[in-house]
Amino acid sequence: MNPKEPWFKIREGLNVRRVTFLTACSFLLPLALWCLVSYVPFIWHPDVRLEVSADRADVSTVYIAGDHVSKEFFGTFQEAIRNGNKTILQDRANGNETGGLMARRDNQKKLRQLAGLAIANGWLRSNQREDDSAIFEIWKGIATGALIPKAPPLNAENLPIVRQNWQMLSSVSQSFDVRKLPEQPLLNLIPQGQPSNPSYLPAPHEVLLTGWHNFTNGDPLGQLSLFDRLLISIRIVWGGFLLSCLVGVPIGVLAGIYSVFSKLLEPFTDFFRYMPAPAFSTLLVAAFGADDAPKISLVFIGTFFQMVLVISKTTRQLDHSLLEAAQTLGARPRQLFSHVVIPGILPDLYNDLRILLGWSWTWLVIAELIGVKTGLTEFIETQGRWRNFDAVFPVIILIGVIGFFTDQFLAWFRGVLFPYTRTSRTKSKIQKKPGPPPRMRQATASTEAPVTELTPT
Amino acid sequence: MNRLHALFFSALRRVTLLCVIPLTVSVALSEPLKVAYSDWPGWVVFDIAIKKDWFKQEGLDVQFLWYDYAPSMDAFSTGKVDAVGMTNGDALVTGSGGKPSVAIIITDFSSGNDMIVAKPGIESVKDLKGKKIGVEVGLVDHLLLLNALESNGMKETDVTLVNTPTNETPQVLGAGAVDVICAWQPNSGQAMKTVQGSKPIYTSAQAPGLIYDLIYVSRENLEKRRGDWAKFVKVWYRIIDYMQDPANLDEALKILAARDNVKPEEYEPFLKGTHLLTLQEALQRWKKADGLSSIYGSTKVVDDFNVKYGVYKQHVDFQGYLDPSLTEEYSRSVGAKAASK
Numbered sequence: 001m002n003p004k005e006p007w008f009k010i011r012e013g014l015n016v017r018r019v020t021f022l023t024a025c026s027f028l029l030p031l032a033l034w035c036l037v038s039y040v041p042f043i044w045h046p047d048v049r050l051e052v053s054a055d056r057a058d059v060s061t062v063y064i065a066g067d068h069v070s071k072e073f074f075g076t077f078q079e080a081i082r083n084g085n086k087t088i089l090q091d092r093a094n095g096n097e098t099g100g101l102m103a104r105r106d107n108q109k110k111l112r113q114l115a116g117l118a119i120a121n122g123w124l125r126s127n128q129r130e131d132d133s134a135i136f137e138i139w140k141g142i143a144t145g146a147l148i149p150k151a152p153p154l155n156a157e158n159l160p161i162v163r164q165n166w167q168m169l170s171s172v173s174q175s176f177d178v179r180k181l182p183e184q185p186l187l188n189l190i191p192q193g194q195p196s197n198p199s200y201l202p203a204p205h206e207v208l209l210t211g212w213h214n215f216t217n218g219d220p221l222g223q224l225s226l227f228d229r230l231l232i233s234i235r236i237v238w239g240g241f242l243l244s245c246l247v248g249v250p251i252g253v254l255a256g257i258y259s260v261f262s263k264l265l266e267p268f269t270d271f272f273r274y275m276p277a278p279a280f281s282t283l284l285v286a287a288f289g290a291d292d293a294p295k296i297s298l299v300f301i302g303t304f305f306q307m308v309l310v311i312s313k314t315t316r317q318l319d320h321s322l323l324e325a326a327q328t329l330g331a332r333p334r335q336l337f338s339h340v341v342i343p344g345i346l347p348d349l350y351n352d353l354r355i356l357l358g359w360s361w362t363w364l365v366i367a368e369l370i371g372v373k374t375g376l377t378e379f380i381e382t383q384g385r386w387r388n389f390d391a392v393f394p395v396i397i398l399i400g401v402i403g404f405f406t407d408q409f410l411a412w413f414r415g416v417l418f419p420y421t422r423t424s425r426t427k428s429k430i431q432k433k434p435g436p437p438p439r440m441r442q443a444t445a446s447t448e449a450p451v452t453e454l455t456p457t
Numbered sequence: 458m459n460r461l462h463a464l465f466f467s468a469l470r471r472v473t474l475l476c477v478i479p480l481t482v483s484v485a486l487s488e489p490l491k492v493a494y495s496d497w498p499g500w501v502v503f504d505i506a507i508k509k510d511w512f513k514q515e516g517l518d519v520q521f522l523w524y525d526y527a528p529s530m531d532a533f534s535t536g537k538v539d540a541v542g543m544t545n546g547d548a549l550v551t552g553s554g555g556k557p558s559v560a561i562i563i564t565d566f567s568s569g570n571d572m573i574v575a576k577p578g579i580e581s582v583k584d585l586k587g588k589k590i591g592v593e594v595g596l597v598d599h600l601l602l603l604n605a606l607e608s609n610g611m612k613e614t615d616v617t618l619v620n621t622p623t624n625e626t627p628q629v630l631g632a633g634a635v636d637v638i639c640a641w642q643p644n645s646g647q648a649m650k651t652v653q654g655s656k657p658i659y660t661s662a663q664a665p666g667l668i669y670d671l672i673y674v675s676r677e678n679l680e681k682r683r684g685d686w687a688k689f690v691k692v693w694y695r696i697i698d699y700m701q702d703p704a705n706l707d708e709a710l711k712i713l714a715a716r717d718n719v720k721p722e723e724y725e726p727f728l729k730g731t732h733l734l735t736l737q738e739a740l741q742r743w744k745k746a747d748g749l750s751s752i753y754g755s756t757k758v759v760d761d762f763n764v765k766y767g768v769y770k771q772h773v774d775f776q777g778y779l780d781p782s783l784t785e786e787y788s789r790s791v792g793a794k795a796a797s798k
Contacts (some may be wrong), residue, residue, distance in 0.1 A: 060726035062648040073653035130707050386718045
């Protein structure tokens with residue numbers, strides 16, 4: 001633990017504190033970069049995030065508070081609304097009103113233009129977007145000066161519009177009543193907003209908040225909750241993986257032991273491995289229907305063929321001298337199999353399966369897209385299609401976190417299951433200690449020590 | 458010998474039992490009606506009946522399966538579902554592909570929601586010459602595009618088509634891979650939000666009646682379970698009645714917008730672009746006539762179009778695809794009720 005120990009030494013390990021520090025940095029640096037881009041206003045920020053939005057006449061594309069628009073489009077958008085207001089005022093002055101039910105509905109919508117701002121200011125709860133009576137009171141409050149929007153404020157252009165509209169509203173009724181809304185069109189609020197990054201790079205806190213909200217409140221669409229989706233996804237990955245283990249491990253081991261199986265099975269497996277699993281998707285849907293079965297079988301196809309090859313290779317790498325030693329001691333073929341081969345390859349087999357499980361996870365998204373979309377992928381797909389990336393990021397990160405911690409757990413558990421093998425922890429010690437490597441002492445059971453290293457004894 | 462006899466008969470009994478059990482089970486548990494639907498606003502309204510349990514109240518077991526549009530038709534033609542929402546043109550295309558169907562409900566006609574959306578700088582259909590157009594080839598908005606080109610004196614060869622699944626058109630336009638896309642709402646709206654300043658240069662509002670949307674049932678299933686489909690029609694007109702009442706607008710928008718993952722205020726304009734047909738309007742459209750104001754006339758136009766542009770080779774006997782009888786029966790039953798009151 002010498003503090004002057006150099007950081008850079010060719011092919012040398014680091015002490016535990018430095019390792020911990022670097023591990024933390026490896027996560028914190030990307031996070032810091034993300035924060036930098038998100039929170040320093042003069043870095044990038046090509047868009048405007050709307051706080052107040054309005055509908056343009058005769059345009060069916062509706063922007064709502066929270067949407068991102070590019071800075072240049074924001075100008076034309078504002079201009080379009082200003083022109084719309086001008087037309088409304090002209091019509092009002094000329095006395096040619098387009099009244100009736102439609103105008104009332106439009107006015108109702110115009111009142112709701114303040115809802116987003118009111119929620120941000122804490123005057124409304126987020127489920128009150130359509131609570132017209134409450135929104136009506138907010139118009140009253142702002143127009144009379146009883147309420148002053150601070151975070152975010154209402155810009156100078158909009159305050160007179162609120163007052164003007166309120167004049168018209170209050171002349172009909174002091175409280176909200178759908179039937180007592182004016183039949184002449186109210187003025188639109190002019191869109192306002194803050195500089196922001198494009199919607200595909202939400203700020204960390206937005207991701208965190210949306211993720212928290214989506215996980216705790218259940219799905220906003222009243223469909224499956226994210227936890228249900230997570231379980232479905234895990235079922236598909238593990239279903240495909242376990243099925244693949246059930247068939248692939250025995251075949252792999254057999255192919256590793258007997259050349260007959262190896263030569264019979266491996267060439268075809270090797271050939272099949274090159275066919276991309278997603279290429280079979282439509283075929284699987286036709287064969288197994290549109291629900292879970294084709295998805296699980298896609299994970300299976302994506303994992304199985306790799307598994308057979310990897311495991312047969314692992315089995316073949318079993319130290320030959322162990323077999324020879326056992327045979328010298330009079331072991332029969334069956335004993336060789338059960339007492340030497342199986343215990344000998346288990347630790348490596350375990351590691352292979354760990355890696356292959358990660359492999360299975362990579363098929364998840366493609367698998368869930370075929371047939372009826374399900375699980376986390378359906379959520380990612382639909383939310384992504386609607387550019388709600390603040391909802392997508394938490395799910396992607398969640399998949400990563402699950403994979404990472406499963407792997408860490410399995411790596412730790414390997415030490416519990418196979419205490420006689422080196423764990424990753426002892427690896428760094430090996431590199432530090434001079435003299436004979438400690439694995440020599442465990443050589444009889446070790447499977448990781450290649451043959452060449454054993455010969456000196 | 459006796460024992461052998463007994464053994465034989467007990468074995469026989471078991472075998473017959475084994476055969477009979479699945480038979481009785483399949484009769485006792487009648488399968489739900491399986492209906493595939495997709496994001497077209499005229500069909501999303503089924504969610505209202507689903508949310509409000511109207512099918513169950515009618516004693517009807519219906520399973521709705523949500524798909525993208527093209528996969529929904531695949532599900533129908535492979536027999537995974539009994540019914541599907543399609544446009545009159547696409548039903549003919551699916552039928553010529555080996556799965557003829559029959560329509561029992563005209564849900565709506567497209568009055569603006571099918572659009573040709575162009576990047577800023579392209580102002581009219583005439584400007585499309587030489588442009589790359591993202592469209593799902595052979596499906597409804599391909600028809601809209603051909604119609605737009607034809608009415609402007611242009612040909613399909615004047616443009617380059619890029620075959621794109623409709624729900625991916627927003628991304629494709631956003632990525633700049635094409636200059637123009639053809640899509641229906643909510644996809645077209647999403648495209649216009651993605652590429653700010655892009656706008657519709659031609660919509661189905663300019664060719665009302667070219668695109669009708671209907672519920673098509675597999676012919677065998679309709680024959681087998683006509684009574685159930687009659688109840689289905691009844692629930693459909695309950696939805697229509699509900700949609701006609703402005704007091705329900707906010708609640709309806711909430712349900713519909715949730716299905717499409719948009720906000721209710723974004724969904725509201727979609728209602729204008731899809732003209733849901735009331736019972737009276739639907740009966741009018743079911744009448745045999747030439748021209749786009751009749752489903753028969755419109756389907757004939759589309760059939761001619763499809764043959765002319767080689768979507769399929771032979772004219773289709775489109776009359777067999779249309780069966781107004783369930784709608785008419787429902788109308789009579791409502792009329793009878795009204796008279797008895």
